[in-house]
Amino acid sequence: MNETLKVTTPTDREIVITRVFDAPRSLIFDCMSKPELVRRWLLGPPGYTMPVCEIDFRVGGRYRYVWRGPDGSEMGMGGVYREIVPSERIVQTELFDQDWTGGETVGTALLTEQGSRTTLTITELYSSKEARDGALRTGMAEGMSAGYDRLAELLTSMMEGEGK
Amino acid sequence: MTPERLDATFAALADPTRRAILARLASGEASVTELAGPFAMSQPAISKHLKVLERAGLISRGQDAQRRPRRLEAKPLAEATEWLEKYRKFWEASFQRLDALLNELKPREE
Numbered sequence: 001m002n003e004t005l006k007v008t009t010p011t012d013r014e015i016v017i018t019r020v021f022d023a024p025r026s027l028i029f030d031c032m033s034k035p036e037l038v039r040r041w042l043l044g045p046p047g048y049t050m051p052v053c054e055i056d057f058r059v060g061g062r063y064r065y066v067w068r069g070p071d072g073s074e075m076g077m078g079g080v081y082r083e084i085v086p087s088e089r090i091v092q093t094e095l096f097d098q099d100w101t102g103g104e105t106v107g108t109a110l111l112t113e114q115g116s117r118t119t120l121t122i123t124e125l126y127s128s129k130e131a132r133d134g135a136l137r138t139g140m141a142e143g144m145s146a147g148y149d150r151l152a153e154l155l156t157s158m159m160e161g162e163g164k
Numbered sequence: 165m166t167p168e169r170l171d172a173t174f175a176a177l178a179d180p181t182r183r184a185i186l187a188r189l190a191s192g193e194a195s196v197t198e199l200a201g202p203f204a205m206s207q208p209a210i211s212k213h214l215k216v217l218e219r220a221g222l223i224s225r226g227q228d229a230q231r232r233p234r235r236l237e238a239k240p241l242a243e244a245t246e247w248l249e250k251y252r253k254f255w256e257a258s259f260q261r262l263d264a265l266l267n268e269l270k271p272r273e274e
Contacts, residue, residue: 041261
């Protein structure tokens with residue numbers, strides 16, 4: 001039985017997601033820190049792949065992720081591990097290539113075990129309220145303009161075709 | 165959306181200055197003077213951009229008759245994508261895969 005995902009905004013600068021898994025936390029920790037495992041699940045909606053998944057798993061080490069969508073477009077992000085407590089806690093900085101989060105965010109993943117189940121809590125801490133709200137809204141505007149950029153290319157090629 | 169409206173929206177979003185204006189308005193309404201601030205541009209030039217955005221329905225004018233603040237009209241943008249919803253969907257889909265992976269990795273019970 002899977003628990004549903006919860007997304008909350010407990011403070012001005014945070015987004016928190018929680019999810020319960022039917023597995024020991026050491027196993028989930030492995031799935032979050034070994035590249036050959038990460039690229040098998042951290043993929044988002046169907047159709048996405050992870051052509052780049054590089055992890056130097058130590059404090060001060062860097063990681064880099066790149067996703068490729070069904071339309072071939074790519075989205076990348078990366079950062080540095082700030083804190084690692086095996087099976088318990090990973091703290092990392094996060095920055096998207098497009099920087100739609102208004103600067104670097106700090107992500108904390110916490111694993112707590114209850115019996116045979118584990119709760120994963122991921123807290124994203126933004127640099128300011130403006131940055132978080134900006135991420136919520138600018139991400140939207142960026143997504144829109146990216147869509148229109150593609151439409152623009154399509155329309156241009158269509159119009160050129162007509163003119164001939 | 166009519167093709168004319170789509171055209172206007174598309175044209176409005178095609179310009180980086182206008183996208184920057186929208187990003188600024190995303191954090192709250194602002195007067196023309198306030199909007200012109202961060203850009204190396206005259207107020208009339210900014211006003212021209214604002215007119216394009218207004219025609220596309222992406223911004224509107226606030227109540228204050230003196231400042232005439234512009235504000236973002238969320239609807240045309242919201243039609244495209246809802247960030248938080250995308251965020252949730254990303255994690256939901258990923259965690260379902262993680263469930264399957266964990267199942268596969270778990271030592272078999274006797």
